[in-house]
Amino acid sequence: MKAPISLSQRVYELLSSMRFAVSLLTLLGVASIIGTVLKQNEPYTNYIVKFGQFWFELFEMLGLLDVYHAAWFLIILLFLVVSTTLCVIRNAPLMIKEWQVYKEHATEKSLRLFGHQASVTTTQPVAALQTQLSDFLTAERYTFKTRQQDNGDVLIAAKLGTHQRLGYIFTHVAIVVICFGGLLDGNLPFKVQELLGWKKIETRDISSRKVPAESRLGVDNLSFRANMTLPEGERDNVAFVRVRDGYLVQDLPFTVALKDFRIEHYATGMPKSFESDIVITDSELSKPIEATIRVNHPYIYKGIAIYQSDFQDGGSELKFKLWDLAASNQDGFDVDGVVSQKGSLGDGAQKMTVEFNEFRQFNILNLSADGKGKPHNVGPNTTLKLRNASGQAREYMSYMQPLQLDGRSYFVSGMRETVQDEFKYLRIPADDALEINGFMHLRQTLRNEQAIRDIASQVAKQMPGDNAALRAQFEQSLQHLLVTFKQGGYSELSRIIESAVPKDQREQAAQTYLKLLNRAALQGYQMSRAQRQLPPVPETQETAMFIQDSLNAMNDLFFYGTPYYFQLKNYTLKQASGFQLTRSPGQNWVYFGSVMLVLGIFAMFYIKERRLWLLIKPAQQEVLLAMSSNRKNMDLDQDFARVQQQLTALLHTTA
């Protein structure tokens, strides 16, 4: 009768079984996929916008927003470690035994049952045979033990490559060591403290000095990965660890100051290097350490590695020319701004807040029409938000220099109402001096009632023929056309056409109107230039394009959503460098485990274990050879055939 198996025995058997291990490997693989499909650790609002409140809450509950630190994921990992450990505990004694023993007690009966066994007849005496076979085995790099059996037979038990067994132990211990190292570098201590209510993440946007102790990690924190952003010329001794929708403050045992941040570029405009000159001060240092860190070249101090991680604007000073598109004055006025600060415009109900969000000195764009040209640097741009009194905001992104599009130059400004939208771009044509003024003055002219009358009368005067009544009528309708365009752009024009012209003539009427509009606008442009003491422009194709583009831009301004156009004129760059600071005590464990893993894998794959028994039977004038391996591969067949052939030859020829 079989002894009953206890529950704990059964659990042990299950956990240490191969079946369980392979299932865990598969489960871990599948679970890992989740985090690659769903973007991890995004700000929570992004998830809400993308998936909706319901799914967001479900995902959050299941820990899918940070899978690899979710409790259930860690439990799978824990099971893997337990399973691997038990597997080693269960099999290692056997493996070590297999590694050491020669199995010189194998019986003839069992040897004859081997898949790979053969008899070789020989007439030589035992002693000579023993020497010969020993030499053979030594030459083949076998180690062996000889045993005299009671019936006069001599058994030589040989083994080769049993170090392969160590491969098993190495690889499996390596997994445990690597997971242990990973655990040391994980955030488990914080999780425990959070569970106990000792620590709490901070979600408020407040100065790091004001963050309470319960949201701070001390300088003695064993392991962390924190971020720090320093504007040039500033210093700090704390870093931030992002957790879910909040953060923790990591106090540092030293102060880091950023002297300078540099971006170098290749000739194509692609960034070549990001470098920060930092100064580390510490009361334990007699003099501060100066170091330069760049990507792939961190600096390590007090076990904390400081990496170049990213960069952003650190409060560049921007100088704008602000064009008030609703006003009737002809020149913009100067406005200053500082990136990541705010300003205000207008007053009363019209009051607007300007948020200067971003400034980028280099923008590598591919502007060719078919997208096949080379990307190049198009110069700085800036992003700002205009927020009205009720809190609604539009975002504007404008390039400082005119961009070359389809062979012509435009001041380009994008507008969007929410961050999810793509920018819609306004293209304002640059004038012959590559300035925006030509367009702005033309627009003012076309919006000025007196100017409209003058334009109409001047264009009418150029009309051939001398029919005064017709001319007056023409002048009248030209005025009407300009006023209509001023009020509502192309859509207003088409509304008028639709209401006044029969359907089959609308196309032609629209063509005529557009031609007239262009003619009038050209006249207006010459007038506006005359006002600015500029010579008239020649009436070339180029000018015609400028006029057409200007009209288009005027029309598009109706959809620009603000009466303000911020033209960036000048800037003083101030950058901020983003560092990652890590202390990872588990790293060396992980590396040590990795080396073990590689050694173990090579041992398992490339050390061939062979056991060879040579039973000398003097009475029968026979040598029985049997071979086995723990892996039943083709190699074993080949090796056995070779050994058999060599031994047969050896024992026969010398006979």
Place this chain on the structure above:
Amino acid sequence: MSTLSVKPTSFWQSLSKFDWIYAVLLLAGGIFSYQRYAGFMDIYEVSFLFGAVALFSYLGWRWSAIARLVLGVAVLSLIGVYSYHGDLANGGQRFLLKFLLASQSAVMWMNVLFVLAMLTYWLALFQKSAFTAKVASALTWAATLFGFVGLMVRWYESYLIAPDVGHIPISNLYEVFILFCLITSLLYLHYEKLFNTRQLGGFVLVVINAAVGFILWYTFDRHANEIQPLVPALQSYWMKIHVPANFIGYGAFSLAAMVAGAYLLAKHGVLTSRLPAPHVLDDLMYKAIAVGFAFFTIATILGAMWAAEAWGGYWSWDPKETWALIVWLNYAAWLHLRLMKGLRGTVLAWWALVGLLVTTFAFLGVNMFLSGLHSYGTL
């Protein structure tokens, strides 16, 4: 029989005169490169240079065809480099460069030869002709030769664009696809010799030609063949070991999957008489996966070490890292079943075939569909 003097010759004694000449030539090349270009290398890169001398000496000693390949690549590359006379414009003007040795031309020759090799292998399979199969092998060797010449000359060309642009050509999808073709081809040729069979060439060349197709599409549709400077994150000596190790893994897994395909066909009675016996295919599949697994492990560890230096942590659960882990887990499970449970046959063959999908996703899919730190090879 003379084999009976059982004393084995030591490894060093087994080397022939040619072996020594070959090694000395390699060492001379290494020293020459060091003297000339030491300024461009850090200490690690110098050790890789001489490590490569040792590695390729050893490979050439063990497998003389490699020695001939290395010498062929060296001679043709040097002719190519010399023909440039330090001016990139010569690539489009000089006959030898324009039609043979400029990196673009050499890669195109590689592409053409791989296509021809595949067709010839299949022809040999249907003709049951040993001679045709030999021609196919020769074509595969020639394709490999031109691929390596293409990469070597491209390496030089990158420095001709500008000294700061120059880098080893394994930095973007276009370049690593060439590397993939070459490594898979060499692995195949190795097994062709080891198992003394040319019947699998047609199968393995299918996956290589899929890569060739990608290279052609990438060249003509996307113009991705142009040499781009390295982004800061890639400017590291780690690239020189991490990437090749990874592609030995990818190549070996792909090869295993193709052999698995042949195995499944043979099992279903298709081409059975023309293919090696199933247990041979099974053994080859295991050997390929073992090589792949060993090198994929090394590559992932090297990747982790690089990540620790570049991104501030050896493991960030970045999509590429995670998918590398998934690939690793997949083949770890495969090997457990085969080595520990002794499983053989159809299940493992299907698994190896599906494994190729997982591997391909880790290699390509992650770049196409997922975003992360590792986005150097976007399509």
